[in-house]
Amino acid sequence: MFVQRCINSDCRSEFDLAARIYVCSRCGNLLDIEKTSRVLDEAGDLQELWNSRLTKPFTLRDRSGVWRFIEFLPFLESDAIVSLGEGNTPLYDAPRCAAYCGLDSLRLKHQGNNPTGSFKDTGMTIAVTQALKLGIKLVACASTGNTAASLAAYAARANLVCAILVPEGQVSEAKLAQALDYGAKVIEIEGNFDVCMRVIQELAEQDLLYLVNSINPFRIEGQKTVAFELSEQLQWEPPDHLIVPGGNLGNSSAFGKGFRELLGHGLTRKQPRISVIQAEGAAPFARFFATNGETEFVNEEHPQTLALAIKIGAPVSWKKGWRAVRETGGRVISVTEQEIADAKAMIGRDGIGCEPASATTVAGIRKLVKDGFIKREDSVVAVLTGHVLKDTDYVIRYHSDTLVAPGQRIRGTFANTITRVAARPCAIESVLKNLS
Numbered sequence: 001m002f003v004q005r006c007i008n009s010d011c012r013s014e015f016d017l018a019a020r021i022y023v024c025s026r027c028g029n030l031l032d033i034e035k036t037s038r039v040l041d042e043a044g045d046l047q048e049l050w051n052s053r054l055t056k057p058f059t060l061r062d063r064s065g066v067w068r069f070i071e072f073l074p075f076l077e078s079d080a081i082v083s084l085g086e087g088n089t090p091l092y093d094a095p096r097c098a099a100y101c102g103l104d105s106l107r108l109k110h111q112g113n114n115p116t117g118s119f120k121d122t123g124m125t126i127a128v129t130q131a132l133k134l135g136i137k138l139v140a141c142a143s144t145g146n147t148a149a150s151l152a153a154y155a156a157r158a159n160l161v162c163a164i165l166v167p168e169g170q171v172s173e174a175k176l177a178q179a180l181d182y183g184a185k186v187i188e189i190e191g192n193f194d195v196c197m198r199v200i201q202e203l204a205e206q207d208l209l210y211l212v213n214s215i216n217p218f219r220i221e222g223q224k225t226v227a228f229e230l231s232e233q234l235q236w237e238p239p240d241h242l243i244v245p246g247g248n249l250g251n252s253s254a255f256g257k258g259f260r261e262l263l264g265h266g267l268t269r270k271q272p273r274i275s276v277i278q279a280e281g282a283a284p285f286a287r288f289f290a291t292n293g294e295t296e297f298v299n300e301e302h303p304q305t306l307a308l309a310i311k312i313g314a315p316v317s318w319k320k321g322w323r324a325v326r327e328t329g330g331r332v333i334s335v336t337e338q339e340i341a342d343a344k345a346m347i348g349r350d351g352i353g354c355e356p357a358s359a360t361t362v363a364g365i366r367k368l369v370k371d372g373f374i375k376r377e378d379s380v381v382a383v384l385t386g387h388v389l390k391d392t393d394y395v396i397r398y399h400s401d402t403l404v405a406p407g408q409r410i411r412g413t414f415a416n417t418i419t420r421v422a423a424r425p426c427a428i429e430s431v432l433k434n435l436s
């Protein structure tokens, strides 16, 4: 049995799963999906069951890295699901990045290896499945690009009409291209992501559409399964530190919930410290953390960063993100545009690659190691949220030393420049001889 429950400890109002709401209709706070009955299976039996599904004859339901964990999801085995085979993403060792950060080792959980190239798919499979269950016709979201691409794909699979609201000129071409190809109605507006979010929430209140941004608690249910999958990959021993980028703060919220549930059901013995990294020009959560949560949460009016995915000044899920960080003893810090760009190049040099927003993690870890919060020998996992091909313009500019952030030029510290030579073997040979 599952219900929707208000996260405000003074309210705790309960709503049916079928209630088409996004926030508590009494006090306006965020909602959690809560399991009201315990999973009766022993931890060991569940772990075995989840693993065994991976080797079953191929069905998306069994193999999906989200639906594999259905015992902790608010659906029945008999429900029709919308899946593209999301999840089951690799956990890579990243020795170059580890050395760069001052760690003995570092692992990168690459959520960019999802069907549409970002972590959004793990949440979207659940949210669109819920839309189908509710008999919704029109699904929608505001987006900096990845949510849009993901929703567009899952809506297409489910045969639902899909509209996305994006800030004009602030979404990478690759992400827009995906949304267009998957058949979504793309609506550009003047104004940033926060404006898109505000407007679409107003429309959702009028029941004109079903909103699947991460304010929708079903999204979080899907994304929490990454904590399950990651724990499984680590033989059910979570790392000391988990580092995630922070934008709207749905992802950090989801990891907090996932690891809380794992511990609560005896599936693991500890929660990792969850730390969130923001871009310096879009860091309201880091500022809130710096006051120890003792001030009002102040939005950033004019967020600025080349990491467009996290160019967000008014994160809708900050209360859940705060709960995850506080409960696990993590930190929230910001990193500069230069630090993000260099960390991204380093992730590339490990043969992995990611989009700019994801690279905040490695930049953040480097800082957290320097100030002693993370120890050299700690086990650390960084979550890469998007694929390297999500923003190739940024990559090419960095490597040609022409990347410019608002008011500053970014150095191509690890730039890998293209060499132009005449089409003659001897010219190419001289280049090859100089390679080390």
Ligand code: F0G
Residues within 6 Å of the ligand: 118, 120, 142, 143, 144, 145, 146, 147, 148, 214, 245, 246, 247, 248, 249, 250, 251, 252, 309, 310, 355, 357, 358, 385, 386
């Ligand atoms: N990394 C990437 C690649 C993202 O696309 C996002 C958010 C984040 C990190 C931040 O995650 O919002 O859960 O804290 N992208 C949203 C979008 C806002 O519309 O695609 P968060």
